Amino acid sequence: MVTALASLSLLSGPSMPAQAAPAPPGAVYKTADNYCHYRNWAGTFYCGTGRIWTRLDTYPQVFVIGPNLKVYTRWSTATTLTAWSDALGGTCRPERGLVMVVLSDTTLQLQCVGSDGYWWYIYRGPTGGWTDWDRL
Structure with missing residues (x-):
């Protein structure tokens, strides 16, 4: 029995250390400049604008409005x-x-009110591509 296990170990090849998945975004915290940040993923964005989507592969994607008013991910x-x-x-x-x-x-779909006061949206299709912004 011991010989069989030793042979099986040789057949499976050398063991490789597992690579850990990145940490999730973490909690949001606010700094003195009135911007928010994710504890693990950092970033600088307007508080209250962070959105987390769990993709089909079970990993998170974050969307925020940055200090320059653009959507960051x-x-x-x-x-x-x-x-x-x-x-x-x-x-x-x-x-x-x-x-x-x-x-x-x-x-x-991500939606926001643009600088013109109208609602705008951008759409992520099933293959991962994004459309241009369009007015609702």
Whole structure:
């Protein structure tokens, strides 16, 4: 029996240390400059605008309105934490918040009031691509 186990160990190859998944965003805290930040993911954003979406792969993606009024996002995978990105753009009034509408496991819509006072939205399709901002 011991020989069989030793052979099985050799057949399975050397064991590799598991790589830990990045920590979740963590609690939000406010600083003296009246901006908020995530304890684990940092970032600087308007308080009350943070939205967390759990993607189909079970890892979180965060959306916030940054100090320049653009929508920022950051997400993690099993092994990686991306940098903050303002690629979604937009010009949102933070006092009106950021609305996240989850449409399915793979699609969602972000909505905000733009600098023109109208509601705008951006849509994430099932393959992960985003549309341009459009007025509601």
